[in-house]
Amino acid sequence: MSKVKSRKQIAKMRKAGRVVAEMHEEIRRAIRPGVTTRQLDAVGRAVIERRGATSNFLGYHGYPAVICASPNDVVVHGIPDGYVLEDGDIVAIDCGAVVDGWHGDAAFTAAVGDICEETARLVDVTERSLLNAIKTMVAGNHLGDIGHAVQSTAEGAGFSVVEGYTGHAIGRAMHERPEVPNLGRPGKGPKLRVGDVYAVEPMVNAGLPDTYELDDGWTVKTEDGSLAAHFEHTIAITDDGPEVLTVP
Ligand code: MF3
Ligand code: CO
Numbered sequence: 001m002s003k004v005k006s007r008k009q010i011a012k013m014r015k016a017g018r019v020v021a022e023m024h025e026e027i028r029r030a031i032r033p034g035v036t037t038r039q040l041d042a043v044g045r046a047v048i049e050r051r052g053a054t055s056n057f058l059g060y061h062g063y064p065a066v067i068c069a070s071p072n073d074v075v076v077h078g079i080p081d082g083y084v085l086e087d088g089d090i091v092a093i094d095c096g097a098v099v100d101g102w103h104g105d106a107a108f109t110a111a112v113g114d115i116c117e118e119t120a121r122l123v124d125v126t127e128r129s130l131l132n133a134i135k136t137m138v139a140g141n142h143l144g145d146i147g148h149a150v151q152s153t154a155e156g157a158g159f160s161v162v163e164g165y166t167g168h169a170i171g172r173a174m175h176e177r178p179e180v181p182n183l184g185r186p187g188k189g190p191k192l193r194v195g196d197v198y199a200v201e202p203m204v205n206a207g208l209p210d211t212y213e214l215d216d217g218w219t220v221k222t223e224d225g226s227l228a229a230h231f232e233h234t235i236a237i238t239d240d241g242p243e244v245l246t247v248p
Pocket of ligand 2: 106167232
């Protein structure tokens with residue numbers, strides 16, 4: 001269990017979160033048919049440099065980029081490359097930044113051009129599962145409430161939750177203990193405390209929940225080739241309830 005963060009420390013994490021949010025804004029504007037995921041990584045890099053931040057992704061267990069870009073049936077950890085985004089694709093963008101030793105981590109999934117209605121529903125439900133999870137993040141509630149909110153939202157809409165990858169506490173390191181599962185039972189697991197900061201990150205598949213990893217050691221895909229969406233925020237639990245730190 002990581003230690004709770006002070007108000008001062010959370011203020012520092014807010015700065016890291018703001019850099020991540022800025023990466024999101026600029027990458028979102030750059031997403032369109034014809035753009036490669038490597039170009040989106042360059043947009044993220046420019047924001048990190050401009051803000052005097054550093055990347056927590058680059059070099060993490062040898063990871064070669066500052067963002068993950070995961071199109072279509074890639075669930076998470078897609079490595080930016082020469083893949084050209086096409087009209088009708090979706091792409092999940094995961095970004096992180098470090099300011100003064102404190103980490104931020106957040107992801108969104110965007111439409112490339114026009115996407116079909118059922119694909120839009122997958123993206124919307126995945127985002128809603130995160131927003132519903134955030135609502136539960138009040139001191140005295142339990143970690144299981146977060147997972148339950150994600151699971152009930154996604155499964156209630158007919159989609160499935162990926163089990164093998166989780167959210168995590170975050171602070172002076174990107175990944176602190178405990179993990180934050182995207183499935184859970186209400187009232188179970190450790191109690192949420194004022195000063196806890198968690199990266200909550202639902203990964204939702206349109207088809208079956210099963211995934212596999214490519215030989216590159218990173219890219220995670222849906223076993224059945226169905227589409228997947230991913231959203232993430234870094235959230236602090238304060239006296240006044242949840243505060244999303246990865247916002248502009
Ligand atoms: N946001 C991801 C996570 O929470 C981190 C991406 S893995 C990395 O685990 F290697 F790119 F850093
Ligand atoms: Co994360």
